[in-house]
Amino acid sequence: MSESGYADTQPRMGFFTDTSVCIGCKACEVACKEWNLVPASGSSGDGEMDLLGLSYDNTGDLGSNSWRHVAFIEQQVPASRVDNLGMPTIGAPDQQDETGVRWLMSSDVCKHCTHAACLDVCPTGALFRTEFDTVVVQPDICNGCGYCVPACPYGVIEKREDDGRAFKCTLCYDRIGDGLEPACAKACPTESIQYGELDVLRLRAAERKQELHADGVTEARLYGENPDDGVGGTGAFFLLLDEPEVYGLPPDPVVTTRDLPGMWRRAGAAALGVAAAVVASFVGARR
Amino acid sequence: MSRARGPDRDQQRSAQGTGRAQPSRRERAMVEPAEFRSYYGRPIVKEPAWEQPDVPLYLFLGGAAGASASMAAMARVSDLPRLARAGTLVAAGGSLASVAALIHDLGRPERFLYMLRVFKPTSPLSVGSWILAPFSGLATVSTVSLLTGKLRPIGTLAGNAAGLLGPAMCTYTAVLLADTATPAWHEGRRELPVLFAGSAATSGAGAALLLVPTREVAPARNLGLAGAAAEVVAEHRLEHNLGVVSETYRHGRAGTLLKAGKALTAVGAGLSLLSTRSRVASVAAGAAYLAAGVCTRFGVYTAGVASSRDPKYTVVPQRERMAQHGSAVQ
Ligand code: SF4
Numbered sequence: 153m154s155e156s157g158y159a160d161t162q163p164r165m166g167f168f169t170d171t172s173v174c175i176g177c178k179a180c181e182v183a184c185k186e187w188n189l190v191p192a193s194g195s196s197g198d199g200e201m202d203l204l205g206l207s208y209d210n211t212g213d214l215g216s217n218s219w220r221h222v223a224f225i226e227q228q229v230p231a232s233r234v235d236n237l238g239m240p241t242i243g244a245p246d247q248q249d250e251t252g253v254r255w256l257m258s259s260d261v262c263k264h265c266t267h268a269a270c271l272d273v274c275p276t277g278a279l280f281r282t283e284f285d286t287v288v289v290q291p292d293i294c295n296g297c298g299y300c301v302p303a304c305p306y307g308v309i310e311k312r313e314d315d316g317r318a319f320k321c322t323l324c325y326d327r328i329g330d331g332l333e334p335a336c337a338k339a340c341p342t343e344s345i346q347y348g349e350l351d352v353l354r355l356r357a358a359e360r361k362q363e364l365h366a367d368g369v370t371e372a373r374l375y376g377e378n379p380d381d382g383v384g385g386t387g388a389f390f391l392l393l394d395e396p397e398v399y400g401l402p403p404d405p406v407v408t409t410r411d412l413p414g415m416w417r418r419a420g421a422a423a424l425g426v427a428a429a430v431v432a433s434f435v436g437a438r439r
Numbered sequence: 440m441s442r443a444r445g446p447d448r449d450q451q452r453s454a455q456g457t458g459r460a461q462p463s464r465r466e467r468a469m470v471e472p473a474e475f476r477s478y479y480g481r482p483i484v485k486e487p488a489w490e491q492p493d494v495p496l497y498l499f500l501g502g503a504a505g506a507s508a509s510m511a512a513m514a515r516v517s518d519l520p521r522l523a524r525a526g527t528l529v530a531a532g533g534s535l536a537s538v539a540a541l542i543h544d545l546g547r548p549e550r551f552l553y554m555l556r557v558f559k560p561t562s563p564l565s566v567g568s569w570i571l572a573p574f575s576g577l578a579t580v581s582t583v584s585l586l587t588g589k590l591r592p593i594g595t596l597a598g599n600a601a602g603l604l605g606p607a608m609c610t611y612t613a614v615l616l617a618d619t620a621t622p623a624w625h626e627g628r629r630e631l632p633v634l635f636a637g638s639a640a641t642s643g644a645g646a647a648l649l650l651v652p653t654r655e656v657a658p659a660r661n662l663g664l665a666g667a668a669a670e671v672v673a674e675h676r677l678e679h680n681l682g683v684v685s686e687t688y689r690h691g692r693a694g695t696l697l698k699a700g701k702a703l704t705a706v707g708a709g710l711s712l713l714s715t716r717s718r719v720a721s722v723a724a725g726a727a728y729l730a731a732g733v734c735t736r737f738g739v740y741t742a743g744v745a746s747s748r749d750p751k752y753t754v755v756p757q758r759e760r761m762a763q764h765g766s767a768v769q
């Protein structure tokens with residue numbers, strides 16, 4: 153049995169997103185929409201294009217109509233840390249500047265948690281765990297109760313307003329079942345998005361982190377790779393170049409069902425309190 | 440479209456680097472502003488997808504129904520027919536309305552029976568559905584028997600069974616809210632069951648104070664006082680013991696609603712002391728309690744929404760936890 157409770161019929165599949173080589177082309181966003189027939193979305197969800205004014209990010213966040221989201225972060229850093237892409241400029245190159253802009257770009261996606269809150273709380277069984285250890289919604293079962301939406305510690309899954317049901321990344325369940333890689337990974341021109349067996353990806357990620365550290369990029373860190381984190385590690389994990397919250401990721405997410413036994417105990421005790429109070433209220437009341 | 444679009448542009452810009460939470464003026468003196476970083480100040484977790492007023496009403500009605508059913512069962516054995524009757528009617532009416540609110544909130548209402556497709560202990564909504572469905576059925580049977588005078592023994596049996604389920608009706612909704620990543624609800628997981636138990640007791644008592652003649656109203660008065668005490672304690676803890684997240688229970692619309700709820704509870708409790716002598720006082724106390732219940736439930740709901748809209752309430756508590764226990768990010 154795997155940690156998530158699935159009988160091991162085949163290895164767990166996942167994503168390693170190496171943000172250090174992301175160029176912000178958004179090919180993943182487009183490929184995902186094309187393959188999965190995800191409706192057009194501005195951030196307002198009305199299908200109109202939205203210009204958010206947040207660098208090059210006009211998607212804003214993950215949601216029912218955005219299963220991949222490329223974040224763009226512009227940071228002021230010492231000039232020595234600016235990536236020189238050798239782009240043509242106008243006028244003499246200005247090397248005297250003490251600071252420059254560093255770009256952080258990262259393609260975010262459903263984490264396919266080992267302990268997935270969305271799946272835990274779904275009352276209908278619409279959300280289920282596949283043989284690849286991924287987390288998928290069955291649209292023919294979901295009744296749009298919306299419980300999964302606030303349950304996800306990463307703010308991934310969302311109700312599609314005009315449809316009523318919840319939608320999110322399926323890790324291209326229909327493609328990987330046929331031995332294809334997910335659409336986003338296929339489209340990624342820099343192999344920032346890598347798809348494969350999770351064990352292999354974890355090794356590769358550890359190597360990549362060491363390589364970057366050796367090159368002096370000491371801020372490189374892995375996010376979601378640790379099986380001891382609050383969600384038991386994620387099936388889609390990341391190499392980041394700054395703190396997770398800078399990318400809009402929670403720094404220490406937990407699956408809240410972890411605390412469920414304690415919560416039921418509290419609620420049970422409170423219910424007994426109600427029962428006792430009701431009984432006590434009738435002392436001496438008999439006519 | 441209810442997607443929260445957080446703080447204004449200026450703050451979004453500044454939130455890029457190190458953002459500073461802006462505390463209200465009154466608070467500035469007492470609390471260090473929380474330092475946190477974020478992605479343009481945008482929310483991390485999603486706002487609860489439920490509609491207002493559906494879900495806050497579902498919480499209120501279910502709680503009032505649960506306490507009323509238990510009261511009705513006790514009133515039957517204590518030979519207080521008017522109190523038993525009122526409790527039975529409120530239990531059925533409240534729980535059926537609660538079911539209606541829940542179904543209305545579904546994205547696919549025609550699939551409401553899918554709630555009973557499986558029983559999932561990890562899902563408080565599944566467990567809750569398996570409490571709410573039999574409860575509302577039993578309460579309805581009991582009411583029909585009461586109103587028609589037919590099948591009295593079965594009606595009594597059903598009413599007593601509903602009375603046994605009543606306390607569970609009062610508190611399961613607290614777990615429903617607490618088992619989410621919504622900071623105000625999850626951080627308040629220890630206090631919410633007590634608050635909801637107290638609020639259900641005052642609401643159930645309020646309905647009885649409104650409907651029952653003075654000579655039978657004493658138990659409702661007693662229950663209301665006990666509920667009010669539990670509410671005050673739990674609310675104080677929510678407002679002060681949850682670190683930065685407590686702000687969401689004190690400020691904004693949630694703060695206003697919860698303050699109004701507290702004031703109305705106090706008025707209800709005070710007036711209820713006269714309820715065995717004055718019918719007018721009894722009715723006024725009942726109305727105050729019911730209004731308090733509505734304010735409290737909407738207040739808790741609103742605090743949850745506010746806490747999900749500002750990344751501060753997600754990032755700061757998690758950072759504090761990491762500082763205590765070490766980081767999982769390597
Ligand atoms: S990231 Fe959210 S939506 Fe994806 S599996 Fe985890 S809990 Fe579910």
Ligand code: SF4
Pocket residue numbers: 273274275276277278279289293294295296297298299300301317318
């Ligand atoms: S909205 Fe659908 S997928 Fe989400 S918890 Fe409800 S039934 Fe499950």
